[in-house]
Amino acid sequence: MRLTVEDLCVALGGRPVLHDVTLDAGEREIVGLVGPNGSGKSTVLRAVYRSLRPERGAVRVCGDDVWRLSARQAACRTAAVLQDATGNPVGLSVSEVVAMGRTPHHGLLGRDDAGDHRAVREALAACTAGHLAAREFTSLSGGERQRVLLARALVQRPRLLVLDELTNHLDIRARFELLDLVRSTGVTTLAVLHDLDLAVRLCDRVVVLHEGEVVASGPVLETLTSALLAEVFGVAATVRRHDDGVVRVTYAADPLGTAAPTPVRG
Numbered sequence: 161m162r163l164t165v166e167d168l169c170v171a172l173g174g175r176p177v178l179h180d181v182t183l184d185a186g187e188r189e190i191v192g193l194v195g196p197n198g199s200g201k202s203t204v205l206r207a208v209y210r211s212l213r214p215e216r217g218a219v220r221v222c223g224d225d226v227w228r229l230s231a232r233q234a235a236c237r238t239a240a241v242l243q244d245a246t247g248n249p250v251g252l253s254v255s256e257v258v259a260m261g262r263t264p265h266h267g268l269l270g271r272d273d274a275g276d277h278r279a280v281r282e283a284l285a286a287c288t289a290g291h292l293a294a295r296e297f298t299s300l301s302g303g304e305r306q307r308v309l310l311a312r313a314l315v316q317r318p319r320l321l322v323l324d325e326l327t328n329h330l331d332i333r334a335r336f337e338l339l340d341l342v343r344s345t346g347v348t349t350l351a352v353l354h355d356l357d358l359a360v361r362l363c364d365r366v367v368v369l370h371e372g373e374v375v376a377s378g379p380v381l382e383t384l385t386s387a388l389l390a391e392v393f394g395v396a397a398t399v400r401r402h403d404d405g406v407v408r409v410t411y412a413a414d415p416l417g418t419a420a421p422t423p424v425r426g
């Protein structure tokens with residue numbers, strides 16, 4: 161297993177937020193973390209990419225507990241693309257931001273060599289962002305930023321990719337392009353996706369979080385049953401494979417079950 165999360169317990173602001181969360185992701189697998197707002201998805205990701213130390217439990221990447229690795233060793237294994245990219249300093253070009261992904265491999269004082277520059281160009285090209293290389297990062301649109309941040313994560317050559325709402329800000333074509341790109345990398349991925357339709361297309365398996373607990377996990381079709389969607393998400397919907405082979409979510413005409421009854425004529 162590339163990623164193993166065992167019995168993770170986290171409290172924030174004096175309140176338990178995660179209760180014994182256990183999940184895993186194997187080699188080349190894409191695992192989706194889904195659940196309603198506030199269910200603990202981002203908190204799990206923070207623990208996985210080593211920005212939040214859990215009260216209890218362990219996160220292992222390639223067999224090693226991330227808290228027994230140095231921050232640099234952990235960064236060589238795990239790369240994250242997060243919703244809040246405000247940590248990016250003003251005044252850096254896109255190439256410079258992507259090159260930051262090489263830092264864990266040679267340390268802060270190391271200098272980028274020709275191989276690093278080539279890796280940056282290749283990652284930008286793979287994310288269809290090569291034409292943005294000389295632009296100032298902060299001048300980019302939200303969707304352009306997401307592509308560049310994915311390029312920065314890929315240039316890190318991670319064994320595990322952690323994605324928090326990667327497709328936010330993207331137009332519909334760009335969403336599919338970026339999801340295809342993630343799949344083509346072959347990197348083990350743990351991805352938070354609010355859009356269940358995208359989750360069922362991208363993920364090999366899903367883990368469903370509800371109020372800080374894993375309430376279901378497994379292959380998409382077996383896990384996202386109508387009963388679970390009603391209980392956890394509060395919507396009437398079905399997930400099934402259509403004749404064209406694509407798995408889709410279909411929401412009922414009245415997904416919330418709140419429509420007023422049709423008046424009876426008489």
Ligand SMILES: Nc1ncnc2c1ncn2[C@@H]1O[C@H](COP(=O)(O)OP(=O)(O)OP(=O)(O)O)[C@@H](O)[C@H]1O
Nearest residue numbers: 172173174177195196197198199200201202203204
């Ligand atoms: N720093 C904090 N202090 C106190 N509570 C926090 C803190 N950060 C998060 N929480 C709480 O922890 C719970 C889980 O939050 P988290 O952001 O992990 O949920 P989420 O599933 O990612 O939500 P969303 O889908 O809305 O992004 C929420 O109830 C949130 O209010």
